Amino acid sequence: MTDALLELRSITKRFPGVTALQSVSLAVNPGEVVALIGENGAGKSTLMKILGGVHQADEGSIHIAGRQVTIRSVADAIKLGIGFIHQELNVLDNLDVAANCFLGREPLWGWPLRLINRPRIYSESETYLRRLGLNVSPRTPLRELSLAQQQMVEIAKALSQNARLIIMDEPSSCLTVTETDRLLETIRDLRQQGVSIIYISHRLNEVQQCADRVVVLRDGQNAGSLARGEISHQSMIKMMVGRDLKDMYVHGSGAKRPDYFQVQGLRTRAHPRHEISFSLACGEILGFAGLVGAGRSEMAQAIFGVDAPLAGTIALDGKPLTIRCANDAIRAGIYLVPEDRRRAGLVTEMTVRENVTLPGLSRWAAFGLIRRREENEVAVRQVESLRVKTPSVEARVLNLSGGNQQKVVLAKWLALTPRVLVFDEPTRGIDVGAKAEIYRLMRDLAERGVAIIMISSEMEEVIGVSDRIAVMHEGAITGVLDRTEFSEERIMSLAVGKAPVA
Amino acid sequence: MKKELGIFVLLVVLCVVVSIKNPDFLQAVNLQNMARRIGMYGIYSIGLGVVIITSGIDLSVGSVFALQGIVMSIMLENWGWPWYLATPLIVVGVMALGWLHGVMVARVGMQPFIVTLCGLLIYRGVARFISGDRALGIGAGEYGVLKALAQAKPLGVPMPFVILIVVTAVMWVLLHRSVYGRYLFAVGKNEDAARFSGINTRRVIASAYVLCMALTAISGIIFVFDTGSIQGSNFGNFYELYGIAAAVLGGCSLRGGEGSVIGIVIGTALLQVLQNLVNLLGIDSSLNFAVMGTVIFVGVLADQILTQRRAAKQSVAH
Secondary structure (H helix, E strand, C coil): CCCCCEEEEEEEEEECCEEEEEEEEEEECCCCEEEEECCCCCCHHHHHHHHCCCCCCCEEEEEECCEEECCCCHHHHHHCCEEEECCCCCCCCCCEHHHHHCCCCCCEECCCCCEECHHHHHHHHHHHHHHCCCCCCCCCEHHHCCHHHHHHHHHHHHHHCCCCEEEEECCCCCCCHHHHHHHHHHHHHHHHCCCEEEEECCCHHHHHHHCCEEEEEECCEEEEEEEHHHCCHHHHHHHHHCCCCHHHCCCCCCCEEEEEEEEEEEECCCCCCCCEEEEEEECCEEEEEECCCCCHHHHHHHHHCCCCCCEEEEEECCEEECCCCHHHHHHHCEEEECCCHHHHHCCCCCEHHHHHHCCCHHHHEECCEECHHHHHHHHHHHHHHCCCCCCCCCCEHHHCCHHHHHHHHHHHHHCCCCCEEEEECCCCCCCHHHHHHHHHHHHHHHHCCCEEEEECCCHHHHHHHCCEEEEEECCEEEEEEEHHHCCHHHHHHHHCCCCCCC | CHHHHHHHHHHHHHHHHHHHHCHHHHCHHHHHHHHHHHHHHHHHHHHHHHHHHCCCCCCCHHHHHHHHHHHHHHHHHHCCCCHHHHHHHHHHHHHHHHHHHHHHHHHHCCCHHHHHHHHHHHHHHHHHHHCCCCEEECCCCCCCHHHHHHHCCHHHCCHHHHHHHHHHHHHHHHHHHEHHHHHHHHHHHCHHHHHCCCCCHHHHHHHHHHHHHHHHHHHHHHHHHHHCEEECCCCCCCHHHHHHHHHHHCCCCCCCCCCCHHHHHHHHHHHHHHHHHHHHCCCCHHHHHHHHHHHHHHHHHHHHHHHHHHHHHHHHHC
């Protein structure tokens, strides 16, 4: 193992009260793509923070090309040839591509004026962009690029810093399917050029496609590693959770009362020329598949009234509804679990109790004054029945993990009387264990007679959870599939607007 | 709660120090005078605090005082309108200005700073113009209740202070115990999440500006009858800044979603004690602002450092 580019030897890191990492080892060879997977809290980010110099290991050592090194800051890491691509991009969208690439280490001339050597940054950026096959001018302002292109700029920046190892943390979390494919292609190209990659992702499909080796962490320890030939969903999940997850998806006992919830001719601001019509039975989970930007979230927000529909009728249990604002939908029992829970789902600085009772507050109030005991009881009941892991209902939501935050969003609605629940990407950024729990909750709700709409960009999830799948493309539904017709190919071809294959 | 306690301790320490250095501080006249000022400044500061909690700001308060004073003087003195007719009209008129600010901010989507900065300039200009840029008097006639609002002293307690206590109680219940109050904080912290929870965020935001102007109107009436003369060019100058300072000292964050009524009142009291301190300790009165600025700066700095330390401790625990 002396020829490894990077070697972490039995790293241990303790925080007050917890051992985050217990003698974890990891080696990456030149030109190798290593996927690092594990549930949230398994220690992936702590390990990466040690590599980035944010934390120092209590025990163990880091070796680069056989030489022991100490990393005290991100700058140290960069000097050692380690580049980072984070989940949330670190770009300045008011500057252009070249300025972003060279931010903080601009080549200078004209001392003492310290002017930026503009010709040089433009020509050098150009080379790196070409190496990545990104066809944009280095003079393009970042804000004119798509998220995927901005991410490429970050990779170009890492390359321009002579990175020999690039660490990608959930790089595909905000990319569309085609963009993700492009990213995986880029990773293959980089490997050819001898660049090593540590790929951290919850998306096992991508891991399977790009990794030469998978390293699994569980509870801060090495849970094992899988060589190229051994990588499969089953083997990865088994190693991550330490058991089989056969019962991840639960099927329902069948839909009752067809046409319980009906949407006719709905037109949204994003796609005003397309009409959406569908219907949903009591106790049914209707999946909405499609590419990012197909208009699914806009449809959800129109049904929920936060972005009032331009036209169309919505009927629940045979009665037509007028929905002009979210409050109209809430009164009818139609609730939305939004895509971006930290922006739209929760007031994260407020407590669990305040978040849970926010939409129905007037129900637990008299003459505009909150009945505090009742409010508290409602919150406690929801936290207990959903098994939200929180020290108390008075804890602030921002201190909870992603899965528990999502449960708090759900608790807001379960404290009321849900009749139709719309989930928009319900398990984004949530680890495998919590995912299974969310799926089970959705199924329980359906069994109790709630009609459920689930928008998801994860193919596995849509196929595993839904009773029927509607596929959208550019603001219109291109097909609805029954369980017997489910297949990735059918969904993909409908999602890109092609006629369904037989 | 911690923030209020911190600033309350500071207030008590200041009072003790001043009364040791100059026992005149504890004389009835001085205490009454201070209480009256705390009352006048506290009422509208609470209103400003409400706007700040929604992550807005209202810079027009001082100019509204001038415009309101000038119009009241004209109504009562020049036109001889009865006070019971003029007063409700004035209050409704001032609240209408707040409604205008609210609509511009919540519906049109303009920045609160800009909207109310324009208000500050426009109302001041109009006040000077309609008064002919001269000082107008008020209070020569018999205005019964109105005069009493500013000058009465039931059981030796100045009326403005009594009004402040009533306003504080009402606003405390509204902000910290009512559905509306919870909505205010939610909108201030995360407007999107509030909207996705079915809250009519526009109405909540607009109402904060109306509420602020309602309290401003009450303060304004007291100020007018306290001084008895209104000069359009300087009446109420900088008063919005005293209010903002009191709110910030009292724990409001300009980013919204934080603050408490009690904190704002203690903040106001602290500012007034500081003014008194400058007079009583014989500090050159031209240093007045500098002393005030220094105390606010140090207070907010200390709070910032404490918050960061707490956050650092928490992130280590994670």
